[in-house]
Amino acid sequence: MTKNELINKIHSLKIDLKYLKKELQFRMDGNNIESISEKHKDSYAAKAGAFEACVMMDNSTFERSIKSIENMEKDLEL
Secondary structure, three states, rough: OOOOHHHHHHHHHHHHHHHHHHHHHHHHHHHHHHHHHHOOOOOHHHHHHHHHHHHHHHHHHHHHEEEHHHHHHHHHOO
């Protein structure tokens, strides 16, 4: 691998990590338990549904994140 190819690969990985971090931060910010509890305080079913939706979204975010990290690891193999 040439120096230029290595520089390009590192730059590409930095961009991938930047977007992965933003996606995880977005999910973390969206998981405001107090807000969900307050919004659905009158309905146990609505509260349970809202929490279920949060968990499902988090799981899919984690799956995408793991897949992205695995792709980055493959890219780093020389």
